[in-house]
Amino acid sequence: MDQKPLLKVEGLKKYFPIKKGLLGKTVGHVKAVDDISFYVNKGETLGIVGESGCGKSTTGRVLMRLLEPTEGTVEFDGKELTSLSTNEMRKMRRDIQMVFQDPYASLNPRHTIGKILEEPLLVHGISDAKERRKSVIKFLEIVGLSAFHAKRYPHQFSGGQRQRIGIARALMTNPKLIIADEPVSALDVSIQAQVLNLMQDLQKEFDLTYIFIAHDLGVVRHISDRVGVMYLGKMVELAPSEQLYANPLHPYTKALLSAVPVPDPDFVKEQVMIDGDIPSPANPPSGCTFHTRCPFKMDICTKVSPKLTEHENGQSVACHLYSEQADTDIEMKEKEMEGSL
Numbered sequence: 001m002d003q004k005p006l007l008k009v010e011g012l013k014k015y016f017p018i019k020k021g022l023l024g025k026t027v028g029h030v031k032a033v034d035d036i037s038f039y040v041n042k043g044e045t046l047g048i049v050g051e052s053g054c055g056k057s058t059t060g061r062v063l064m065r066l067l068e069p070t071e072g073t074v075e076f077d078g079k080e081l082t083s084l085s086t087n088e089m090r091k092m093r094r095d096i097q098m099v100f101q102d103p104y105a106s107l108n109p110r111h112t113i114g115k116i117l118e119e120p121l122l123v124h125g126i127s128d129a130k131e132r133r134k135s136v137i138k139f140l141e142i143v144g145l146s147a148f149h150a151k152r153y154p155h156q157f158s159g160g161q162r163q164r165i166g167i168a169r170a171l172m173t174n175p176k177l178i179i180a181d182e183p184v185s186a187l188d189v190s191i192q193a194q195v196l197n198l199m200q201d202l203q204k205e206f207d208l209t210y211i212f213i214a215h216d217l218g219v220v221r222h223i224s225d226r227v228g229v230m231y232l233g234k235m236v237e238l239a240p241s242e243q244l245y246a247n248p249l250h251p252y253t254k255a256l257l258s259a260v261p262v263p264d265p266d267f268v269k270e271q272v273m274i275d276g277d278i279p280s281p282a283n284p285p286s287g288c289t290f291h292t293r294c295p296f297k298m299d300i301c302t303k304v305s306p307k308l309t310e311h312e313n314g315q316s317v318a319c320h321l322y323s324e325q326a327d328t329d330i331e332m333k334e335k336e337m338e339g340s341l
């Protein structure tokens, strides 16, 4: 694997204004994505995981510039995407494609599959109709469908087949990066495995780089080289996949993993339970935004926001349990307690 980052994201923020009153005055912001940084190497898969509302899907849309970022930089293949004009960005989308959660909603029900698959080629100026049709058949077959499916309409397919069509559409322009937003969440478990296997095969065949967004750590486990865990718009842990599953550091990652079944009955994993719902990103808690649900909360957690810092061997975590600052805080607390005895 070529270890050159294909995508480098620095300090990315996406705030949505909250407007009130007749004049639409801005009274606050929903911090959907709040200062995240990461990279994706060429040929690798980065999984991004978190509960609904954590900002993972907004991140995907901001990277594609389907939503404009509030702040931050996105470097893709040596080019800064945030400064490209609309026209330049449209051309760039040939190299970055998206696969959506609900393939039915993203496929025009009035168009045949052939027309749907031809569309990205037309947008990117491939005007030869014969060439377009050849590509449609080629990619239908690549994703496990047949040439005759080109004449059918989206409602004539099962959920799994529709997701195959969604993947074929993403491949039509020969992209370098595919951002897959919960691509298997709406599918039955048995079909999920087929679609994941297909995506892995296609990655090898077409030298693709993936960002794979999911709400379930179990789903991204086998497909991801590294996994980032998001909570309330922030990246709280980012680590090589095996390391994250074998030794999660952040209490939120531990809680998410506690909910994932383990096939080995002899394997005893640490169980971390969390209560309550994810707080509103319009009014996130102070300090560490996870402190309202964290069973390990310390005094410092309510005051200081922990930074994502490397802990060991490429495993980064944003938690005071692993920072020197917290050690000092705990020592001071212990001294205080000793003094009061």
Ligand code: SF4
Pocket (backbone or CB within 6 Å): 250, 251, 252, 288, 289, 290, 291, 292, 294, 295, 296, 297, 298, 301, 306, 318, 319, 320, 321
């Ligand atoms: Fe829990 Fe504190 Fe770590 Fe946040 S910083 S996850 S509240 S221990």
